[in-house]
Amino acid sequence: MDENIKNENSALNRLSVDFDHASEDLNLILDELLFFKFDNKIRKAMGVEYTEKLNKWKSNIEKRIKDDFSIVVIGDFKRGKSTFINALLGEKIVSTNVTPETVTINRVSYNDMFHSELVFKDGRKIELTYDELKREHLENIIAETSSPVECIDIKVPNEMLKGIRIVDTPGIGDLLNQFDDQIKDYLVHADAIIYIVSALTPLSESEKTFLCASILPQNFYKLFVVVNMMDCLESEDEVFKIKNLIENRVSDIFPNAQIYGVSGLDEYCRIKGLKRPNSEISDMLAKSFDQMRLDLKEDIIVQKDIIQIQRASNMLNYLINELSSKVQFISSLLELNKQKLDDLSDAFMNDNSELLKRVAQHKQTIKLEVKEMSIEAKEWMTLFLSRMYSEIKNSESISIETLEKYFHFYMIDSVRGAIMECTNAHMKKIAVLIENVTEAMANEINVSVSVSKSISSSIVDVSWTNYDSAIVPLNFIPGFEMLAVLGQSILGFVKQANTQGQQKKYISAILDGYDQLKDMVLVEMDKVYGQIMRFSSEELDKIYKKQIETSLEAIQQAQDIALTEESDKKEIIDGLASANEIINLTKSKVEAFEKRFEL
Ligand SMILES: Nc1nc2c(ncn2[C@@H]2O[C@H](COP(=O)(O)OP(=O)(O)OP(=O)(O)O)[C@@H](O)[C@H]2O)c(=O)[nH]1
Ligand SMILES: [Mg+2]
Structure with missing residues (x-):
């Protein structure tokens, strides 16, 4: 009975957002903002550079809508992230136990045929066979090319991956620390996070700090915390204790976190029919992994459209606020005369300034x-x-x-x-x-x-x-x-x-x-x-x-405006007024959109 209700609920969830429709609506709102580019008066008022920037933001938001849903698996080094991904997908896809020289970001997504490539930072690529994904082979290939690697792109015909992408990141605080900037980038573009900790070092202070500092501010809809390596514990009792301990530590920070105690290694062995690492608790571990897999599907994968739309609409809100501040700033500068603006800009550019x-x-x-x-x-x-x-x-x-x-x-x-x-x-x-x-x-x-x-x-x-x-x-x-x-x-x-x-x-x-x-x-x-x-x-x-x-850019804009004829100035004032109108209009459209999709 319960099962039925649950299934019914998830079907309802699926119906509640029509992704194509919603993304079309978001695109229409974005198009509205293009007036900033095409309206001459607005262009004049806001400056050419600014309207160019708009393009970049627009494409960023469009990318957010169009891109595959991205689940980023993250955690301190050697917590078993890669092993967990392989267990989740039921096949060995990303390499585990890698040496610092072979550390890479792995992006795994769906394709009806296996395809994999090593992508270098300079844009070059090398196609890899399935066998070459193994650590030993990768090590040689990466050493031979000695070019900085951007990521490994792996496409596999695995049903679970349809419409989603799983990103396997190298451990934060990796000895080489070379990936932290890249990981930041993936985090900004993540739709959901699976955070892996180890049962042997249950949520250290550094892990807690990372969660607070980098995950919390991003307002993820849900956070999956996976306590891995549970097979290393002695008994079900201990598993329970450690899971509770982490639950307590995490719930202060993330009331919406879901915690699972699993063993990636055990699950992988179970699927492959290999000897399980801890037979005492293997049933429990299998159950727990199954539950996690089910929840992942129901709470994240089934709802991926709505989560993705929500993140895109957040970005749109930021953009609108930014445009609004800029219009206000230019409007206020318009009240200053040319001399005052020149003095200001001198003061800003002077290397010995006060x-x-x-x-x-x-x-x-x-x-x-x-x-x-x-x-x-x-x-x-x-x-x-x-x-x-x-x-x-x-x-x-x-x-x-x-x-x-x-x-x-x-x-x-x-x-x-x-x-x-x-x-x-x-x-x-x-x-x-x-x-x-x-x-x-x-x-x-x-x-x-x-x-x-x-x-x-x-x-x-x-x-x-x-x-x-x-x-x-x-x-x-x-x-x-x-x-x-x-x-x-x-x-x-x-x-x-x-x-x-x-x-x-x-x-x-x-x-x-x-x-x-x-x-x-x-x-x-x-x-x-x-x-x-x-x-x-x-x-x-x-x-x-x-x-x-930012100030100089606006002052420059105001200086240009101060130089123009009175009649042109009027146009600019008109331009700012139209800009404001568009901003207000898009603001209310985004609000209506959010209300309609209950975001
Ligand atoms: N006992 C046990 N060992 C595990 C488990 N998961 C991973 N390991 C082992 O831990 C080591 C590291 O595993 P990886 O999956 O490479 O860990 P990772 O977090 O991806 O490591 P980095 O990417 O280097 O940060 C390997 O030797 C794995 O076999 C687990 O659930 N139980
Ligand atoms: Mg790894």
């Missing part, structure tokens, strides 16, 4: 603040490490087997967690500082421009960066790669103790080397805070540059 001097002062202030923070963090860390020392000293009751199996995870996670805890608290402070400075800079620009505050703050928001900014906090996570290196060093440190299976020897080996470990951690902390300092300073430069650029 404005730049003030940016330098702001940077210095932030630098001092970060210095203080790093001292505070190291004091705090020293305390933390001595607490941990006592805990290790008092761990007689833990068996040598457990220590050998889990102790390095405990160490790595605790130390990383403590560092993330410090930097998290400090980064929040720094974010507030940067925000204040940004506002101060906007005000300083504002004082000279003498336009209203609301307009100057909209300068900061203006442009596509508004959409991008959902992703900016990723840069705020300091030194992911350093934390990874630190993890490796701790691992080395713990594993070097050769204690021939004796518990006491194991503990004393760890304690003997403890000072060395402490020094290592403090040195890493210095590096992390150094990076935060550099990052803050670069961030201020970027914000300042952006503010100046």
